[in-house]
Amino acid sequence: MKACGTVFKYGDNIDTDVIIPARYLNSSDPKDLAAHCMEDAIHSTVNFVENVKPGDIMVAEKNFGCGSSREHAPIAIKASGISCVIAKTFARIFYRNAINIGLPILECDAAAEDIEMGDKVEVDFNTGVITNLTKNKTYQAEPFPEFMQEMMAAGGLVEQTKVKLGLK
Amino acid sequence: MGMTMTQKILASHAGLESVKAGQLIEAKLDLVLGNDVTTPVAVKEFAKIGVDKVFDKEKVAIVPDHFTPNKDIKSAEHCKMVREFAHEKEIKNYFEVGQMGIEHCLLPEKGLVVAGDAVIGADSHTCTYGALGAFSTGVGSTDMAVGMARGVAWFKVPGALKFVLKNKPAKWVSGKDIILHIIGMIGVDGALYKSMEFTGDGIRYLTMDDRFTIANMAIEAGGKNGIFPVDEKTLEYIKEHSAKEPVVYEADEDAEYDAVYEIDLSALRPTVAFPHLPENTKTIDEAKGLDIDQVVIGSCTNGRMEDMRIAASILKGRKINPNIRAIILPGTQKIWLQCVEEGLAKIFVEAGCAFSTPTCGPCLGGHMGILAKGERALSTTNRNFIGRMGHPESEVYLASPAVAAASAITGKITDPDDL
Numbered sequence: 037m038k039a040c041g042t043v044f045k046y047g048d049n050i051d052t053d054v055i056i057p058a059r060y061l062n063s064s065d066p067k068d069l070a071a072h073c074m075e076d077a078i079h080s081t082v083n084f085v086e087n088v089k090p091g092d093i094m095v096a097e098k099n100f101g102c103g104s105s106r107e108h109a110p111i112a113i114k115a116s117g118i119s120c121v122i123a124k125t126f127a128r129i130f131y132r133n134a135i136n137i138g139l140p141i142l143e144c145d146a147a148a149e150d151i152e153m154g155d156k157v158e159v160d161f162n163t164g165v166i167t168n169l170t171k172n173k174t175y176q177a178e179p180f181p182e183f184m185q186e187m188m189a190a191g192g193l194v195e196q197t198k199v200k201l202g203l204k
Numbered sequence: 205m206g207m208t209m210t211q212k213i214l215a216s217h218a219g220l221e222s223v224k225a226g227q228l229i230e231a232k233l234d235l236v237l238g239n240d241v242t243t244p245v246a247v248k249e250f251a252k253i254g255v256d257k258v259f260d261k262e263k264v265a266i267v268p269d270h271f272t273p274n275k276d277i278k279s280a281e282h283c284k285m286v287r288e289f290a291h292e293k294e295i296k297n298y299f300e301v302g303q304m305g306i307e308h309c310l311l312p313e314k315g316l317v318v319a320g321d322a323v324i325g326a327d328s329h330t331c332t333y334g335a336l337g338a339f340s341t342g343v344g345s346t347d348m349a350v351g352m353a354r355g356v357a358w359f360k361v362p363g364a365l366k367f368v369l370k371n372k373p374a375k376w377v378s379g380k381d382i383i384l385h386i387i388g389m390i391g392v393d394g395a396l397y398k399s400m401e402f403t404g405d406g407i408r409y410l411t412m413d414d415r416f417t418i419a420n421m422a423i424e425a426g427g428k429n430g431i432f433p434v435d436e437k438t439l440e441y442i443k444e445h446s447a448k449e450p451v452v453y454e455a456d457e458d459a460e461y462d463a464v465y466e467i468d469l470s471a472l473r474p475t476v477a478f479p480h481l482p483e484n485t486k487t488i489d490e491a492k493g494l495d496i497d498q499v500v501i502g503s504c505t506n507g508r509m510e511d512m513r514i515a516a517s518i519l520k521g522r523k524i525n526p527n528i529r530a531i532i533l534p535g536t537q538k539i540w541l542q543c544v545e546e547g548l549a550k551i552f553v554e555a556g557c558a559f560s561t562p563t564c565g566p567c568l569g570g571h572m573g574i575l576a577k578g579e580r581a582l583s584t585t586n587r588n589f590i591g592r593m594g595h596p597e598s599e600v601y602l603a604s605p606a607v608a609a610a611s612a613i614t615g616k617i618t619d620p621d622d623l
Binding site for chain 2: 049051053054057058059061062063064076078098099102103104105106107108110111125127128129132133136137181183192193194197198200201203
């Protein structure tokens, strides 16, 4: 499985209030949430909602998704069409939420440091190899533990639970 | 190799003799929690699983507290959906407006969590119950849905940081100042994926409310959970509030910690976190003098009885600055009533403060005290991210109830000692 798209680049500690401000949490509809995704990233030079295209990739530095447990954050990112989020580290609740809902995420220091806003990037989920087509460089991400690969292959935690309960 | 307190609780709930950091396990849950923001998503996911019933009607708690009393039509629809789910699934611990409180103030008060429990909650501040010697951690809505269906959750066993708290806290230094100091020291990802285990002789000077505040903000350092050893104060609190039997776990002497920090509580100063991260801490001596527009005293971090009493002791016989809006939100109905009975409500109202029904409201910029562009709030809440309490160009400063009350009086960030 591969992803390929243009990068939206962010810095350290992008919190879930920035990803989807609480003022929009009175809806749980993915389309409504996507319409306000990254709205409070006020220091970003590129407007996310106006420019994002299906398949695009988000890259950030450390502790991406810190703060609130709102699953609305990975839901908003996924519903925006983002195919993969790459960061140095993810806050732990965001990390498990992303895996649970089937939003691909990868941890890779070198990629997070080197990739810039607007770069074209390709990600191979099977090998963990990230290719920067703009800079003609590759980076190696840590592969997921088998347990998580199985969950992602099953289509997330709910689908895996159905199998475990014999409902599928 | 010994185990930490957290690892022992996880091992026991996974039915294993021992576990080690990094191991992936499935653990049985004693309680699954959700609120009015996270439960609607969980209800949808629960329906997709295809089971009829929750795993145990007694072991699910749903507390509509974020946008309640319903702030708008969309929130009302969410609450209605959650209410109908709770009724249909016969969930025993559903708390309607009028009985509810801010979830992390309410659950310990209702005796729903005791020492030794394993708890997940679709709210990041679920780590609060570590104060009771329980393993509790925040998760998302899908985890809540699967937790309700199966009574289990997957966990990566965390490593741990040990915080040795020494000596008696200095004057005006509360649980809030201790945890802000720690976050300032290790950063907002300083405990990422890890347990924060608190220990040391200083703990005996900390009230249960102090401990709830400290454990509550473990997530602001990126921690999976924060946890306190069980002592006489813990057991007394549990006995007073719960019919459940506590199970006491202790860290092994040879448990492995990624780092050990010693903190002299007698040397700490009241601490304020500046925008836009809880790690941007300054002592009150560096912070004081900054003009503010609003003060909020409340939330799952500082909405407990002791917080109310400290604020009232400072506000008694005084008026707040006319340029300040001060909003006081007791954490539960019980605390609200106690504020009335002890005369604190009168002190707050006579000082010029708004005294509200329990809600998370302003903490997350929901309602009941949103900030305009350029406004500044000093708040006893837990996050000061961009736009957290309103306009993206507003600012939030985090502090203790004592500093908040003193600052309401002067209109500037103020050391309670300077009044």
